Amino acid sequence: MPSRHEPTLADVAQAAGVSLTTVSRVLNDRGYLSQGTRERVSAAIAELNYRPNQAARALHGKSTQSIGLIVPTVGLPFFGELAEHVEDALAEHDYRIFICNSMGKADRERAYLDLLVSHRVDGIISGAHNENITEYSTVRMPLVTIDRSLSPTIPNIRCDNEAGGRLATERLLSRGARRPALLTSRSGKHNLRETAYRAVLAEAGIEPVVVTVDFHTPDDLRPRLIHERLDAVAQTIDSVFATDDLSAAAVLEWAAMRGLRVPEDFKVIGFDGTAALRRALPGLTTIRQPIAELAYAAVDILLRQIEQAHSQEEQEEAEAAQESLPSPTPLGVELLEGQTA
Template identity: 35%
Template sequence: MATIKDVAKYADVSVATVSRYLNKKGYLSKEAEKAVAGAIKALNYKPNSVARSLYHKNSKMIGLIIPDISNPFFPELARAVEDVALTYGYTVVTCNTDDDVEKEKRYIEALKQKYVDGLILATNELTADDYKSYQLPLVMLDRSIGDEIPSVRSDNYKGAKQATQLLINRGSQFIAHIRGPKRVQTAEDRYYGFKQAVEENNMAHIVIESGFDLESAKQIMQKTLSEYPMIDGIFASSDVMAAGAMKAAKSLSLNIPNDIQLIGFDGIPLGEMLIPSLSTVAQPIYKMGALSARLLIKQIEKQLVERYHYNLETTLLERETLRSEQNE
């Protein structure tokens, strides 16, 4: 593999001249520029990206911090971030924290040592001050943590309220909400949307907390349905949790949607694969990821950022876990 010294020798110039050419800094005559370009092509020279990062204090890399790679929602976000970043010449490094604050800190420190240009955070284990202390361009994705850090998310409150209202409109009399962990803002927003709908309609309801995973949701829903057999509607804070609730209902020989109706949240492809297919509040997942990447790159490249916070509309997808309208 050719080195910068090989290029300098081939072009009959100094190493410093080749360095100026590569880094686009300092004077370079037309003759020297042509000679170096020819040498690089002839030798198929590839600049050392690590060395260039040290020189420029940047790397054309973006860090994407997510809480759970096994949740299908996050790989969809990551795909959009990567697609957009690549069009602007950036590489995305994805880090999975498993909701572990120490793991998140270690990842961010490691990314900083690699001169990562900015971070997209789909976690909120740390405080806003913690994140700002890293002195990097930041975007919160599917989260919000104060006014000073740009964010991209969907309207979780409104989507949850609409989903709960739809269960009520289709005849549910006692509705359970499987909410996500209280420290997660998206789970909080969905809980408040649910709460607003049931209180406005004076509906019997119960709220239970679960992790954003299938097994936790299944276990707690089995227990809850056994203790409250009158439950005839479930609003789950994610599609994965809704899949767990479906397994719980089926284990108790409950028919969906005749005995119990169900709506999830996210709109991941898994919902259509389930039998019956899952009704859900669909987030514009790809748009969220793409928008967050553009918002971060604008900051990195010191372009004008016209808007710092995005709260995108959701869409109700009515599928087979809801009773038909004529049964309202």
């Protein structure tokens, strides 16, 4: 009966007729070894289907060739598409990915952060939206965020949210809207899409109307809450700039239920421009984020951090190297023409 245990380094050494040290040198491509020895070890690895123990490599301070990605959920089109592009970008450099869905729960994000650190991944990309996760300040490994500001020393890869917000609001006004509302997840100075919306309306002498439905609202409640909040301001608005496309879809549903023709009676513009929403709602006017470019930029900066950290002998020098990689200039957005605004 064949063995049921995973082959070990010792099994490879025995099959190849060499020492454990020799197998280790072949795996790490270190030291001089004859071509014949390398071929015997490689043949034994293939025959046994040996997989290096990544946890053991981590204990010895070696790269695990793995990266952690924390997102709210890949069930949301933006984060699903983002995760796909991050995985593709990492695969080009022979890295693998652990995808962690926080599901909008701070405790779950903390648990995943602890899991990734304890498994000694080579770096972490965080795109979750929970606030006040102080545990990030204790992370001593390469770290990059996507559209999330944790610290001035942690690179934050994002699109030009302010330019996108201005483009969306100006589009509504140019098409005849005079009372546009903003539908967003959280209102405040950190919301650059809101900042631009308010600035454009101030220039036009129009009072802003801001409607919020929290980002982490359960999927089964979110459309109903959006409808209720819009009902409360329906008499004072003639259009909506939704800061994500799923919310824009809920606005279109609300307008249809109330007999409003889009765009004749009511105008709607979204934000994100994911492939999934463009297929589902090809007529939606929206601001497209460069999702693939965001993913590749995040991976590029993270891998540069990893390379710099590995080149340092002291942790203090590694941290200084990490601080030398500031957030890049926000990436550009574009208007995707549709029939809703």
